[in-house]
Amino acid sequence: MRSKPFLLLFAVSLAVLTLLLPCTLFAGDVETILYSFTGDDGSLPYPALILDGNGNLYGTTIYGGSEGAGTVFELSPSKGKWTEKVLLSFDGGSGGANPDGPVVFDGKGNLYGTTFQGGAGGAGVVFELSPTKNGWTETVLHSFSGPDGADSEAAVVFDAKGNLYGTTTYGGTYGDGAVFELTPSNGKWTEKVLHSFNPSGTDALFPEAAVIVTSKGTLYGTTYGGGSNGAGAVFELSPGSGGSWTEKVLHSFNLNGTDGIQPEAPLVMDAKGNLYGTTPAGGNDDAGTIFRLTGNGKGAWNEKILYSAHPSGGSGLFAPLTFDASGDLYTSTVGGGAYTYGAVLELKPANGGAWTETLLHSFDPATGDGLQSTSGVVFDQNGNMYGTTEDGGTTGSGVVFEISPK
Numbered sequence: 001m002r003s004k005p006f007l008l009l010f011a012v013s014l015a016v017l018t019l020l021l022p023c024t025l026f027a028g029d030v031e032t033i034l035y036s037f038t039g040d041d042g043s044l045p046y047p048a049l050i051l052d053g054n055g056n057l058y059g060t061t062i063y064g065g066s067e068g069a070g071t072v073f074e075l076s077p078s079k080g081k082w083t084e085k086v087l088l089s090f091d092g093g094s095g096g097a098n099p100d101g102p103v104v105f106d107g108k109g110n111l112y113g114t115t116f117q118g119g120a121g122g123a124g125v126v127f128e129l130s131p132t133k134n135g136w137t138e139t140v141l142h143s144f145s146g147p148d149g150a151d152s153e154a155a156v157v158f159d160a161k162g163n164l165y166g167t168t169t170y171g172g173t174y175g176d177g178a179v180f181e182l183t184p185s186n187g188k189w190t191e192k193v194l195h196s197f198n199p200s201g202t203d204a205l206f207p208e209a210a211v212i213v214t215s216k217g218t219l220y221g222t223t224y225g226g227g228s229n230g231a232g233a234v235f236e237l238s239p240g241s242g243g244s245w246t247e248k249v250l251h252s253f254n255l256n257g258t259d260g261i262q263p264e265a266p267l268v269m270d271a272k273g274n275l276y277g278t279t280p281a282g283g284n285d286d287a288g289t290i291f292r293l294t295g296n297g298k299g300a301w302n303e304k305i306l307y308s309a310h311p312s313g314g315s316g317l318f319a320p321l322t323f324d325a326s327g328d329l330y331t332s333t334v335g336g337g338a339y340t341y342g343a344v345l346e347l348k349p350a351n352g353g354a355w356t357e358t359l360l361h362s363f364d365p366a367t368g369d370g371l372q373s374t375s376g377v378v379f380d381q382n383g384n385m386y387g388t389t390e391d392g393g394t395t396g397s398g399v400v401f402e403i404s405p406k
Contacts, residue, residue, distance in 0.1 A: 031361050033370065034082040034386075035075055035400045036393030039064050041086055042071040043397040045388040047102040047155075048320060048375045052109075057386055057400065058087075059375075060099040060113060064397065065089030069097035069118065072111065072129055072136075075400055082400075087111075087136040088129055092118055095138055096125040100153040101210065103129070106162075112141075114152035114166060121145030123171060124152050126164065126182060126189075141189040142182055146171050148193055149178040154210040154266070156182070164189075165219060167207035172196030176205045176226070179219065179237055194219075194245040195237055197226060204233035204249055209266040209320075211237070220250075222263040222277055227252030231261040231282070234275065234293060234301075250275075250301040251293055253282065258305065260289030265320040265376070270327070275301075278317035278331060283308035287315030287336065290329065290347065290355075306355045307347055311336040313357055314343035319376035324383075329355075332373035332387055337362030341371040342389070344403060361403055363389060370399035377403070 034057075037043055042061030049059045057075040065071040069092035074085045090096050096115030103113040111129040119125035120143035128139045141164075144150050150171025156164045164182040172178030173196035182189045197205045205226030211219040219237040227233030231253040238246050253261045260279025267277045275293040283289040287309040293301045306329075309315045315336035322330045329347040337343030339362050346358040363369045370389030377385040385403040393399040 029360050030404045030406060031369075032402045032404070033368070033393065033399050034402050035084050036368075036395065037061065037064065037397035037399065038395050039397045041065070041084060042073055044390050045073075045398045045400065046100065046374050046390050047388075049378050049386050049388060049400070050102060050104065051378055051380055051386070052105065055380060058103055058111065059388060059400070060101070060103060061398070062098050062100055062116075067092045067097075070099045070115070072099065072103060072113070088138055090115060090118065094118070094120055094143075095140060096127055101155040104155055104157065106158065111136075112156050112164065114154065114156060116151050116153055119143035121150075123150035124168070126152070126156060126166065142191045144168060144171060146175075147173065148191055149180050150175075153208045157210055157213055159213045159217060160215070165194075165211050165213060167209065167211060167221060169206050169208050169224075174198055174200075177207045177223065179207065179211060179221070192243075195247045197223065199226070202226070202228045202249065202252065203247070204235045207235075208264045212267055212269060214269070220267050220269070220275060222265070222267060224262050224264055229254050231255050231259075232263050232279070234263070234267070234277070248299075251303050253279065255282075257286075258282075258284060258308070259303070260291055260305065264318050268321050268323060270323065276306075276321050276329065278319060278321060280316050280318045280334075285310045285315070287311055288317035288333070290317065290321065290331070304353075307357060309333070309336065311340070313337070313359055314345050316342070318374040319387075322377055322379065324379060330360075330385065331376050334372040334374055334390075339364050339366075341365055341369075341392070342373050344373065344377065344385070344387070363392065365392065368392070368394060370401050 043064030044062040066089040069090040072088040097118030098116040103111040123144040126142045149168030156166040204223035206224040211221040234251040261282035290307040314333035316334040341363045344361040371392030375388040377387040
């Protein structure tokens with residue numbers, strides 16, 4: 001996995017506390033630690049969470065589990081308490097190792113995801129996890145071997161026809177990453193590389209995040225490197241006749257001290273077709289940015305920096321963005337905040353195109369809180385937010401947290 005410049009696992013002396021732990025807040029909301037990982041049941045829950053219709057949470061841990069190669073886990077609420085269950089401990093071999101992206105559901109309740117390593121080719125897998133009477137069963141849908149992609153750090157996403165799309169950070173024709181499609185037929189899945197990123201020009205390079213799929217089948221994504229300035233890019237992949245795909249770089253991030261650089265999170269799209277994303281670095285204080293890309297209808301896209309992160313408000317925006325029903329944006333950070341260990345942020349659109357930041361929570365190492373969040377947040381139907389931290393908790397293996405409005 002790529003070395004994350006902000007992901008420093010601090011040695012913090014944490015008191016042994018209960019799993020339900022109120023913490024310091026700044027906007028009147030209430031944070032609760034729902035679960036602290038121990039290592040045996042998972043460690044480093046870096047990716048985002050998802051919710052099912054019953055309010056259960058699902059996620060992955062990059063390490064830990066019975067083989068130390070990562071897990072898929074479920075957290076289920078009952079009478080105010082949450083119970084964790086490991087659905088899968090990766091075997092570190094043919095079944096995959098080190099899931100660095102979230103899982104997603106299909107319409108039948110099966111989970112899908114990727115791993116960074118393992119598989120028959122040693123370059124990661126795409127897996128399916130299906131519920132049975134005796135637990136959950138893993139099926140490897142595809143093992144990467146290099147030319148077809150290698151080392152996926154992202155979720156897979158479905159289109160309307162049931163095809164899966166994803167990215168690999170490395171591999172492909174040139175070794176600098178690829179976008180792939182998996183198509184189901186008669187119980188088997190066939191992989192096709194849609195685009196191999198090319199280092200010989202100004203192409204995007206090293207996609208670390210999932211793509212998003214529009215109703216027209218167009219894919220949008222980000223890359224950590226490449227572009228005109230070598231600082232990362234936003235790209236578009238459009239389907240054409242005969243199964244062809246055309247890639248276009250929509251924005252190359254600029255090392256000019258104001259633009260963001262090196263995005264690692266997936267994009268989100270609003271109802272008008274604008275694209276939003278985060279960068280962990282760049283901006284006025286080199287602490288990251290939130291940006292928006294707006295198409296002009298003629299093929300060009302214009303970028304606007306909505307928020308330039310600063311240490312007191314949260315820094316290192318590795319996490320994706322989430323919209324609420326009012327159009328406000330939410331994310332989490334690995335640094336900054338009141339205690340320098342990260343924060344949860346809300347950004348509201350204001351008059352004149354400006355956005356106003358509210359610090360909802362600063363992660364506090366003195367209380368046994370989670371530390372350094374790369375997951376962003378997801379909402380339940382009651383407006384509660386859920387996320388993970390890669391560090392902190394009772395053993396330093398990370399936590400699942402909830403932030404509830406008062």
